[in-house]
Amino acid sequence: MLPDRHGRYGPYGGQFVPETLMPALLELEEAYRRISRDQEFRREVAWYLKDYVGRPTPLYFARHLTEALGGPQIYIKREDLAHTGAHKINNTLGQGLLARRMNKRRIIAETGAGQHGVATATVAALLGQECDIYMGTEDIRRQRLNVIRMRLLGARVIPVESGSCTLKDAMNEAIRDWVTNVRHTHYVLGSVWGPHPYPMIVRDFQAVIGREAKAQLHRDTGRLPQCLVACVGGGSNAMGLFHAFYQDPVRFVGVEAAGHGLESGYHSATLVAGSKGVLHGAFSYLLQDPWGNIQEAHSLAPGLDYPGVGPEHSFFKDTGRAEYVAVTDLEALEGFKLLSRTEGILPALESAHAVAYLQKLAPQYGPEDIIIVNLSGRGDKDMEAVAQALEVSGDAQ
Amino acid sequence: MKRIEAAFRRLKKQGEKALIPFITAGDPDLQTTKALALEMAERGADLLELGIPFSDPLADGPTIQAASNRALKMGVHLQEVLELAGQIRQETEIPLVLMGYYNPILQYGLERTAQEAKRLGVDGFIIPDLPLEEAGPWRQAAMAAELAPIFLAAPTSGAARIKKAGHLTRGFLYYVSVTGITGARQALPADLVAALKEVRTLVKCPLAVGFGISTPEQVQGLAPYVDGVVVGSAIVQRVARLKGPELIKEVGDFIAALKAPLRK
Numbered sequence: 001m002l003p004d005r006h007g008r009y010g011p012y013g014g015q016f017v018p019e020t021l022m023p024a025l026l027e028l029e030e031a032y033r034r035i036s037r038d039q040e041f042r043r044e045v046a047w048y049l050k051d052y053v054g055r056p057t058p059l060y061f062a063r064h065l066t067e068a069l070g071g072p073q074i075y076i077k078r079e080d081l082a083h084t085g086a087h088k089i090n091n092t093l094g095q096g097l098l099a100r101r102m103n104k105r106r107i108i109a110e111t112g113a114g115q116h117g118v119a120t121a122t123v124a125a126l127l128g129q130e131c132d133i134y135m136g137t138e139d140i141r142r143q144r145l146n147v148i149r150m151r152l153l154g155a156r157v158i159p160v161e162s163g164s165c166t167l168k169d170a171m172n173e174a175i176r177d178w179v180t181n182v183r184h185t186h187y188v189l190g191s192v193w194g195p196h197p198y199p200m201i202v203r204d205f206q207a208v209i210g211r212e213a214k215a216q217l218h219r220d221t222g223r224l225p226q227c228l229v230a231c232v233g234g235g236s237n238a239m240g241l242f243h244a245f246y247q248d249p250v251r252f253v254g255v256e257a258a259g260h261g262l263e264s265g266y267h268s269a270t271l272v273a274g275s276k277g278v279l280h281g282a283f284s285y286l287l288q289d290p291w292g293n294i295q296e297a298h299s300l301a302p303g304l305d306y307p308g309v310g311p312e313h314s315f316f317k318d319t320g321r322a323e324y325v326a327v328t329d330l331e332a333l334e335g336f337k338l339l340s341r342t343e344g345i346l347p348a349l350e351s352a353h354a355v356a357y358l359q360k361l362a363p364q365y366g367p368e369d370i371i372i373v374n375l376s377g378r379g380d381k382d383m384e385a386v387a388q389a390l391e392v393s394g395d396a397q
Numbered sequence: 398m399k400r401i402e403a404a405f406r407r408l409k410k411q412g413e414k415a416l417i418p419f420i421t422a423g424d425p426d427l428q429t430t431k432a433l434a435l436e437m438a439e440r441g442a443d444l445l446e447l448g449i450p451f452s453d454p455l456a457d458g459p460t461i462q463a464a465s466n467r468a469l470k471m472g473v474h475l476q477e478v479l480e481l482a483g484q485i486r487q488e489t490e491i492p493l494v495l496m497g498y499y500n501p502i503l504q505y506g507l508e509r510t511a512q513e514a515k516r517l518g519v520d521g522f523i524i525p526d527l528p529l530e531e532a533g534p535w536r537q538a539a540m541a542a543e544l545a546p547i548f549l550a551a552p553t554s555g556a557a558r559i560k561k562a563g564h565l566t567r568g569f570l571y572y573v574s575v576t577g578i579t580g581a582r583q584a585l586p587a588d589l590v591a592a593l594k595e596v597r598t599l600v601k602c603p604l605a606v607g608f609g610i611s612t613p614e615q616v617q618g619l620a621p622y623v624d625g626v627v628v629g630s631a632i633v634q635r636v637a638r639l640k641g642p643e644l645i646k647e648v649g650d651f652i653a654a655l656k657a658p659l660r661k
Contacts, residue, residue, distance in 0.1 A: 006530070014531055016499055018456045020551040020576055022528045023558065162462060168453065175455045180577035182553060278500045278526070279453065291474040292504030293452035 002312065007196020010318065012311035015195040017175075017281045024182045028102075029197040035101050036204065048093055049208065052126070053083045055090075057209075059216035059372070064342040071362035072226065072369035076345070077213045077241065079376050086348065086377030087209060087237045088119035092188055094205035096123035099186035106130040106181065109188040110174040112139055112167030112233070113303035113350065114146025115377055116190035121155035123188075131155040134174045138165040139302050146381055164296040167306045171280055191234025192310030195281030199310050206240025213372055214244045226365060227251040230374035231353040232324065233268065233304035235313045237376035242322065252322035254313060255357045257299035261328055268297035269326040270309040271317050284311040300329040300389060301349035303377070331356045333389055336379065348377030349385065398545040400492040400520045401568035404443055405603040405624055412661040415625030416441055416616075417605055418632050418652060419496065421448035421464035423473025425636065427481050432645055433636070438491040440649040441656030445485070446523070446627065449478045449497030456525040458580030460630040463637065475501045479513050486518030494547065494568070496523040499535075507535050511542035521545030521568045529561055536565065552576045552592060556599055563600025569625060570600050574608045581611035581630040585619075593622040617658035628655055 002009045007029075015025055035041050049055040057078045066074045079087035092109070099107050107129050111117030117133040124131030133150055137159045140147050150157050163169035171194075178187040189198040192206070210228075217225060228245060230238035232254035242252045259267035267273065274285040279294055287295040287307035297307040316322035327335070332349060335356025339347050347355055354373050361371060379386070408415055418437050422430050434445055450468035454461060475497065482493050495514065502510050502524065514522070521544055527535060529548060539546040545568030550559045553576055563570050574589055575582065586592075589606075596604060606619055607627025616626050635647055 015528060016526050016531055017528060018525050018551070018573075019528050019549045019558075019562070020553050020573060022530070023553045023555060163452065172453055172455045176458075176578045179456065182576060278503060280455070281526075288500070288504070290504070291476075292501035293469065293474075294500075 002315070003196060003200055009312045009315035012282070012284050012314040013196050013199060014283050015281060016278045016283065017195050018179055020179045021182060025195055025197065031102050032098060032197055032201055035098060041097065041101065044097055045094055048097070049090070053089050053093060054081065055208065056212040056216070057081050059213050059220070062343050065339065068338065068342050069358060069362040072365035072367065072371050074358060075217060075225070075370060075372045077209060077372055077374045079209060079237065079374060080345070080347065080351070080378035084115070084119045084122050085380065086115040086119065087206060087240060088116045088190065089122065090208055090240065091190070091202050091205040091236060092116065092119040092123045095186065095188045095201065096127050096129065099129065100127055102186060104184055104186035106185045107188050108132045108134065108174055108177050108185055109190060110134045110167065110170040111190065112170065112305055113301070114139065114143040114150070114381065115303060117155070117157070118146050118149045118153070120188050121150040121153035124155060125153045132177065133157050134160050134170040134177070136160045136165040136167060136170050139167065142302055142385060143381060168294065168297070175280065191236040192239045192312060193234040193280060193282060193284070193308055199282065199312055202236050203239045203243055203312065206236050207243040209237065209240035209374065210242060210244030213241060217370065217372065221370065223370065224248055224250055225370040225372045227253060227361065227371045229253045229255065229354045229357060229361065229371060231255045231304065231350045231376060232271065232309060232313060233257070233306050233350060234308070235310040237374050239310060239312060241372070241374045252316065253357065253361065254322055254324045255353045256324060256326040257301055257304040257353055258326035258328040259298040262326060266298035267326065268299040268304050268306060270307060271313060271324040272326045279308040282311045284314045285309055285317070300332060300385065301353065303348070303350040304353065325357060327353050327356045329389070333386070336386060345375065346379035347375055348379050349382045351376045398520055398543050398567055400490065401444065401545055404492050405569065408443060408624070414620050414623065414659040415443035415605065416652065416656045416659055417444045417446055417625050417627045418442050419446040419448060419627060419629030420632055420636060421450060421461060421468050422478040422481055423450055423468030423471050424464040424633070425467055426471050427473060427477060429644070431481060431484055433648055434485050435488060436645050436649045437652045438489045440652040442491065442652055444492040444494055444625070446494045446496050447478060447482065449475050449495055449501060451498040451501055454498060456578055458578045458630065460581065460633050461579050464633045475505050475510065479517050479519070482514070482519045483517030492520045493518065494521040494523060495519055496525070499524050499527045502535070507538040511538040511544055514544055515542040519544065521547050523547045523549070523571060525549065529558070529565060547571055549573055550596065552586070559596055559599045563602055566602060569603040569605045571627070572596055572604060572606045574606050574610065577608070579608055579630055581634065582609035585609055585615060590622055593619070597622065613654045613658055616655050620659050626659065
């Protein structure tokens with residue numbers, strides 16, 4: 001099982017961080033390996049996932065979407081129904097409990113869409129931890145409601161005004177905070193990215209998505225799916241869905257954000273259109289200029305607006321275990337409308353990318369085939385952005 | 398590498414400690430950086446540290462972040478910094494150390510960076526986001542080009558890592574004074590002197606201390622415990638504030654004031 005003991009997935013991953021943080025990463029890895037094997041800890045996580053988060057989330061057979069697409073049977077993994085409205089809480093709950101075991105009384109996090117920030121603030125409130133959330137000012141503007149949520153939950157939201165004022169810059173600031181306060185602070189990374197052991201820890205806490213989906217589909221149909229589809233920003237919901245199926249003959253498709261279109265340069269399609277390099281502690285695919293400076297990512301979905309991606313996805317891309325594609329803002333909006341109208345489910349704009357790609361996948365499959373799409377979050381947070389975008393495209397009836 | 402070693406040997410003989418000023422190359426432009434470098438060499442700097450601009454300098458505080466952004470806007474990248482180092486080398490023999498994040502060096506190519514740096518008269522590199530665990534390929538490329546791979550140790554490192562860093566580093570070991578990012582500070586940690594005394598017992602190589610050091614008084618307080626002192630943000634603040642001959646004179650005077658307590 002990857003990663004290897006250097007935190008590598010093939011050539012990807014690693015620990016490219018300032019020396020000040022290295023002892024903290026080594027401590028975290030040691031603590032995680034010890035604590036995650038502890039039966040008491042596992043019971044604790046399981047209890048909170050069931051009674052607090054509301055797991056298992058349903059695996060819903062989307063009859064009307066299936067009919068609308070006219071091909072394979074579509075099942076939706078309803079992470080939007082998890083507490084706080086997205087899959088993010090699976091990870092923040094695990095890391096919050098881990099931080100408590102490690103006697104770190106303060107937790108910090110970066111957030112883009114605000115979902116990870118809300119999920120972190122929620123767990124901090126639940127566990128009585130001090131909590132600071134770093135968020136770019138551009139995202140604060142786009143995701144005002146989530147800012148209010150975080151503050152109501154007792155977290156401080158710290159605006160970040162450097163660079164593009166989005167997720168990557170929030171992550172820089174969170175890392176700088178961690179460098180400064182590492183002795184008593186745990187950094188709750190929000191996706192399967194960053195330095196080892198984070199990609200492994202976040203994957204393990206998110207793997208509950210795929211474990212449940214596999215068991216649920218088996219119970220309902222006795223079968224494996226032909227294909228899994230999930231959106232990829234950093235890639236935690238996709239990795240969470242894929243992981244339990246790693247050894248199975250199941251196709252993995254990760255959908256990135258093509259923004260205004262790949263050729264426009266305004267996109268977040270790291271795996272589809274990026275190149276290899278080091279960002280935020282890991283060697284992975286990223287968006288960069290020829291000089292190795294990190295480029296700004298663009299997507300209507302703030303949770304996908306990141307110029308890097310988890311190292312295990314880079315490994316999956318190179319080995320062909322998963323394929324990665326990209327859909328544009330406009331296509332994602334079509335996906336948003338499609339799911340809303342056929343099933344009465346408003347998807348998060350991030351998840352709408354995965355839904356949108358179903359339209360391209362469906363013709364490749366027959367009616368006996370099964371596709372599971374991960375609905376990583378609900379769309380309430382995106383109402384203003386969607387209303388604005390649909391108005392711009394003259395389609396707000 | 399040889400120039401760095403020779404500088405520390407010479408200073409030791411004279412009973413002096415090294416002043417190692419840092420500025421970001423290309424802030425506000427390459428010409429000014431060159432003039433500043435030569436002035437600092439003239440006024441008491443013993444080694445020069447030039448920053449390579451990067452879009453995401455996550456070990457740096459607001460002062461050096463802003464300097465990095467100004468330099469990037471001038472189109473200054475690793476190649477321009479290497480060329481600038483070459484120009485400075487034609488006018489002075491002061492040891493030149495480049496400080497930059499890993500990705501730009503990785504994209505330029507580790508061997509290519511090391512070979513060109515050597516050809517142009519650079520003596521060493523500090524890469525703040527390349528810890529010992531990941532430094533193998535770079536260290537090999539640097540050593541092959543007789544460039545010093547300079548490693549850092551931090552207050553969180555612990556004795557075992559400090560020993561290892563002291564063993565692998567060349568030129569000097571860079572001890573990070575604070576648990577934190579770069580930036581001028583009013584007060585340094587109360588336990589810094591004790592920490593430096595301990596590091597002394599763990600490593601044999603020359604020891605320099607940096608991060609947060611901004612006044613001649615702070616330099617004086619640390620001088621007995623180290624072989625060199627790095628001052629960065631306090632100089633970069635002056636670069637941000639002043640221009641032209643006034644800037645050159647102010648930085649020169651500041652260097653002289655910082656160096657004074659390092660002379661016996």
